[in-house]
Amino acid sequence: MSKAPSFLSIGHRGARGHEPENTLLAIDTGIGLGADMIEFDVQRCGEQLVVLHDPRLERTTNGAGRVSEVSFDYLRGLDAGKGQQIPTLSEVLALVAGRVCLNIELKSADGTAAAVAAVLRDALNDGWQTEQLLVSSFHLPELYEFKQLAPEIPIAVLVCGVPLDWAACATELGAQALNISAEFADPTLVRDAHARGLKVHAYTVNHPSEIAAMRALGLDGVFSDYPERVLAAR
Ligand code: G3P
Ligand code: MG
Numbered sequence: 001m002s003k004a005p006s007f008l009s010i011g012h013r014g015a016r017g018h019e020p021e022n023t024l025l026a027i028d029t030g031i032g033l034g035a036d037m038i039e040f041d042v043q044r045c046g047e048q049l050v051v052l053h054d055p056r057l058e059r060t061t062n063g064a065g066r067v068s069e070v071s072f073d074y075l076r077g078l079d080a081g082k083g084q085q086i087p088t089l090s091e092v093l094a095l096v097a098g099r100v101c102l103n104i105e106l107k108s109a110d111g112t113a114a115a116v117a118a119v120l121r122d123a124l125n126d127g128w129q130t131e132q133l134l135v136s137s138f139h140l141p142e143l144y145e146f147k148q149l150a151p152e153i154p155i156a157v158l159v160c161g162v163p164l165d166w167a168a169c170a171t172e173l174g175a176q177a178l179n180i181s182a183e184f185a186d187p188t189l190v191r192d193a194h195a196r197g198l199k200v201h202a203y204t205v206n207h208p209s210e211i212a213a214m215r216a217l218g219l220d221g222v223f224s225d226y227p228e229r230v231l232a233a234r
Contacts, residue, residue: 014028037101050072106136156178156199201223
């Protein structure tokens with residue numbers, strides 16, 4: 001069996017440096033570039049789970065409005081760039097089909113955890129392995145709910161800043177990883193997380209010298225819009 005890479009290349013929103021973010025095209029491109037893991041953002045639109053970063057549609061599509069307030073049919077009629085539709089979580093799972101690991105970031109709350117847990121339970125029945133999945137969120141109560149519903153699926157706590165009690169929140173939630181902002185990659189935070197047995201990944205790192213700096217700090221991987229640059233650094 002091949003050894004897991006020591007410095008993970010995580011394609012950010014697929015590979016948003018190359019293709020429209022969070023689309024099937026960007027995700028497939030990230031896989032083609034050799035990413036070990038692909039990150040994408042998930043939120044609820046009615047009863048559906050869609051792959052989109054912003055709470056509004058204007059920045060990344062030709063539509064307008066809040067994702068939580070438009071219909072799924074309207075959202076699916078939009079162009080997310082290069083003629084791509086906004087994908088659903090199930091479509092991403094079908095496209096990737098176990099070729100790489102996935103980091104599914106919960107963007108919305110209020111039922112997102114439950115809906116994602118239900119879809120991932122089906123994915124596990126379809127052959128996905130728990131170690132191929134990592135569910136993360138900045139919204140820690142939503143992440144906590146996910147952990148209660150699907151305790152077998154690894155989770156990562158997202159932080160943007162340096163918490164007063166360092167990586168304690170990740171231990172408290174039973175997380176496997178702490179995903180930090182590269183801006184706040186404090187050596188004490190990284191040390192504390194490692195001492196707790198957590199993996200540490202930083203977002204979003206695109207410049208080769210920054211990727212090298214994160215590696216020198218002992219991180220276990222970085223999210224990059226250009227996942228091939230992370231491969232070049234190891
Ligand atoms: O999950 C890492 C990173 O994607 C978190 O920030 O805003 O790009 O979703 P954001
Ligand atoms: Mg994200």
